[in-house]
Amino acid sequence: MDIIFKDVEHRYHTNTPFERRALYNVNVSIASGSYVAIIGHTGSGKSTLLQHLNGLLQPTDGTVHVGDQIITNAKKSKHLKPLRKKVGIVFQFPEHQLFEETVEKDICFGPMNFGIPEEQAKKMARELLSLVGLPEEVLTKSPFELSGGQMRRVAIAGVLAMEPEVIVLDEPTAGLDPRGRKEIMEMFYRLHQEKQLTTILVTHSMEDAARYADEIIVMHRGTVLKKGTPKEIFREPNTLLEIGLDVPETILFQKKLEEKFGITITSPCLTVEE
Numbered sequence: 001m002d003i004i005f006k007d008v009e010h011r012y013h014t015n016t017p018f019e020r021r022a023l024y025n026v027n028v029s030i031a032s033g034s035y036v037a038i039i040g041h042t043g044s045g046k047s048t049l050l051q052h053l054n055g056l057l058q059p060t061d062g063t064v065h066v067g068d069q070i071i072t073n074a075k076k077s078k079h080l081k082p083l084r085k086k087v088g089i090v091f092q093f094p095e096h097q098l099f100e101e102t103v104e105k106d107i108c109f110g111p112m113n114f115g116i117p118e119e120q121a122k123k124m125a126r127e128l129l130s131l132v133g134l135p136e137e138v139l140t141k142s143p144f145e146l147s148g149g150q151m152r153r154v155a156i157a158g159v160l161a162m163e164p165e166v167i168v169l170d171e172p173t174a175g176l177d178p179r180g181r182k183e184i185m186e187m188f189y190r191l192h193q194e195k196q197l198t199t200i201l202v203t204h205s206m207e208d209a210a211r212y213a214d215e216i217i218v219m220h221r222g223t224v225l226k227k228g229t230p231k232e233i234f235r236e237p238n239t240l241l242e243i244g245l246d247v248p249e250t251i252l253f254q255k256k257l258e259e260k261f262g263i264t265i266t267s268p269c270l271t272v273e274e
């Protein structure tokens with residue numbers, strides 16, 4: 001499913017004194033099966049953009065094409081139910097959305113709501129638990145007995161249970177320790193590779209953007225400032241520094257970039273740490 005934003009504008013609280021333009025002139029496409037990272041300062045519109053992908057938000061102007069589904073201002077959300085299945089969003093701190101008595105019920109909730117028989121949903125839940133790196137005995141536990149990292153994995157399994165064609169990850173590793181972060185990022189990368197799952201990652205980590213993404217979209221003040229391969233984006237780190245992004249400064253990262261993409265960063269803005 002290709003995704004295309006055409007002249008998208010989004011305003012919150014239209015026609016009220018609180019009206020706020022969060023997106024404007026957004027023209028960008030995401031190819032089916034690609035892995036795209038979205039970077040940008042807080043408030044640049046990343047989260048607003050993401051929520052258009054499954055119709056949680058609709059553009060106040062312009063159109064969003066997700067496969068053959070077109071989201072416009074006129075579409076009412078009930079028409080968008082099939083899209084909710086095709087596009088899975090892992091919001092920040094997804095564990096806050098767990099609510100069932102057991103892990104199994106939580107993972108099965110979405111599929112059963114879409115008419116998957118209970119036994120089939122339970123089988124899926126067991127498989128997904130293993131995929132997200134949790135033991136089977138967790139199934140019968142209350143999600144609230146688990147550690148924060150384990151709860152995160154259960155919530156991710158719940159999104160994957162819908163078998164989405166596109167997965168949207170909004171800072172999926174926020175608050176996890178470095179090991180947990182790496183495990184989760186590697187798991188999503190495997191899924192992307194094995195199932196050609198279109199993956200859209202919002203991240204503050206330039207390392208993750210460089211390591212996993214085929215393309216990077218840079219958001220700034222409600223619009224797309226730049227889109228390109230990691231090589232194209234990191235070749236000009238000044239653009240990122242000028243908009244206040246935290247470009248990694250360590251020589252280690254520069255080396256990694258050189259090894260992976262053959263780029264040498266010589267920007268005077270980058271200081272070198274031993």
Ligand code: ADP
Binds near residue numbers: 021045
């Ligand atoms: P990001 O995800 O990059 O931090 P957001 O999409 O959350 O950016 O926000 C973009 C702009 O929209 C910001 O100015 C923010 O204050 C505003 N905004 C976001 N959500 C709402 C909302 N529910 N009501 C009003 N304004 C909002």
